[in-house]
Amino acid sequence: MFNASKIELGFSRFIPSDELCDSSRGFIVNDTCIIQVEILANKSEHENQVDKSVSKIDDDKHVECTDNRLPKEMISASSDKLVDFRGIGKVEQDFVPLLEEVCSRHPSLIDSKQKKSQRFIEWAFTALCRVLHFLKTKRVKDMDDDDACKHLQNLWEELEVFRFDLTWLEPHVQSALSMKNYMEKVALVKRLEENVTALEIETKRLKTNLIEAEVDLEITRRDLVKAKEGFEVGDLDAELGYGGP
Template identity: 35%
Template sequence: MIADSFRAYLWDRTTHFKLTLINQVDGNKSVVKESQQIFNGRYRSCGWPFLNLNDFLDSQQGYLVNDTCIIEAYICVSHVALNTNIQNENLKNIVATNGSTSGKQEIESSDESERHSSTTCESSQRGNNVQGSDFTLRDILDFEKLREEEKTYVPLLVKVCTLHPSLIRSQNKKPDLSKVWAFISLGKVLLFLNTTKARDMNEDACNQLRILWDDLNKLSSGFDLTWLEPHIHNALGVKVQLEGSSKMKTLQNSVVAMDIKKERLIKELTATEAEFKVASKKLIEARKGFTEMDFNVALDYAMFK
């Protein structure tokens, strides 16, 4: 960067910036810090304290929800202003020290770039309409006016819009009401996917997701939802998996019950075999010295035979 080639007193930058720590529960409690400062090599700023760390870590306060915080940053940087007290001869010496002609071209290019940046910044401040890459989700949805249920969509929408910027760009020229409906419909689908457990995907849940998905496709004219379709199909396919899993669990329980019964029968058989051996030995001992008689004959005959 050309500023790094200059000594600390040769450059400065005038910046206007605003940092916002979004309260995801109550937008009115979002913490905003805004300032305008001149930075150079001799000056460093450590920023400001936003709020107490304990309040930030407390999810009920709304600043850190599901291990996610949202910070908006708006920064406007003016052109690089060289110190007018430095003589042109000194600048030439610096250019020569840092690479002769190529260094001079780099300085001129940097100055031109910074002037263009300054012009862009000033014109964007004067304009009331947000255009192009400056278009943000907050320009579409007034977070403070959302209903409580709709406010729960915001962190999810911010996340997917960060991953898929085309979602916002595609709505740039749409009517305001159409934009709101589109993102609210998207938020409903995202919330469903984010809060519904796989085990709860029964027939009713599948029908609800189909309705939300159909509404989103009807209201989200311009959205490229190819990234979301696989997640919808997977969610709807969970019902089949649940049914298969339930059948598998039933069979598994049956096998376990049979195995327990088998083990019990084996133990009973082992005990019966042991009893059989004992009884057999007793029978053999009892037969020794025992004379059998015919119990069908008359007693007198049996006695004197």
């Protein structure tokens, strides 16, 4: 317990600096080392009765500060129950089937994180599950939205920080990210197909009209020939007269 006369307690050294800086140990991720400190402060009975609103403000600030220190999107907003996964860390209960499936196919996912801290492992597998959950629950048509593509890109970039061997997953992610272009091409093809269909109908209608016009033309020509038989067109400008010299 710290007090005015005793301001130092515990160990002066926890880990060698070269071990801390060794990226393979997992203490430093993306040039960032997160250090968590827990402090228990004893308060008098009077202090414990201080306005609860002040305490709530402090708690909110602490949560906000903690969220800002962690990798983006790593703090789950979900209220899902956390359960232990194979004794290596806790993940959201809904994520467990996804992890069981991929870890059974790719055991190296677990092996590569055996020497990491529990918190690091939990963050890593949570990031992995977020990507898996996205791919599992989204449909091709959903990727026509810019926000969906940006969200998947952010999830993928966060997952890459933990340096899993993701050669098996990357093609699926890149394929999903390219779906917007695919959907645009699908829409273009659909529009062109509709235009072709409309033009084919119009062409057919015009051809029918042309055939009917050609028939009418042939009938009119025959009528003209008959009308001219034994008939001679005179001078239309000649005077009619009245029988005089």
